[in-house]
Amino acid sequence: MIAKAEIEQLSLEFESKTPQEIILWAIKNFWPEIAMSSSFQTQSMPLLHMVTSLKRGIPVFFIDTGYHFWETLEFREKIASEWKINVIDLYRDSRWDVFARQxxxxxxxxxxxxxxxxxKVQPMQKALKDIKAWISGIRRDQTFVRAHAKILELQEDGLLKVNPLLNWTQADVKKYMEENNLPKHPLYEKGYRSVGCAPCTVAIGITDDERAGRWQGRGKTECGLHTDMFKKKDVSEIKQKIKLEIK
Ligand code: SF4
Structure with missing residues (x-):
């Protein structure tokens, strides 16, 4: 296990490394206890392409919330099949089924x-229980919370979050997509530059922020996978906290 101080030092050094160098370091140190997550939207394609090219068979977690656009599910199937990637769908814990259906x-x-x-959060927590490193595609230019993230983030439970694209911009994503001829999510050209669940995503204008169409008008910018919510494991505490926050 790598010490916290060493992780912090490496994280600083990685600020000047390429995403591929960071990914290779993570694979070398954590395989086979390493996975990545992907939402299979256009901006996810570069990381998905890089990681699955560098390490065949790496688990790719896709959170199937049950609220996705049909186009997202079709795109997920198409890419998984054509790129022959090991996609693992994550679902809500069945103990919430009655409440969720109601x-x-x-x-x-x-x-x-x-x-x-x-x-999203609880299924990912469960999937990462036996994993030591989680590669995520967040970028600093996406949200205020992400602007303060580090390339390597060691959680208290020992999970290391690896964010190789943290210093990338929308222009970097576009360049990599063009250079590698990567496919776009089918809704991208219809104005969905960031695609989440159908009830929480709208099409946006060409000059809007990339994530302006997510939870529009609800004062929410993050799903919780990349905030303090993810570090909390106790359901009653989470529920209480959430209720207090939305009052
Ligand atoms: S993005 Fe919307 S529909 Fe999807 S899990 Fe979050 S609140 Fe629910």
Missing amino acids: HTRTLPVEDPNLCCYLH
């Missing part, structure tokens, strides 16, 4: 934090 149509609007917790 609130299917209202939950994303009335309590999106709880909805994201049940459908």
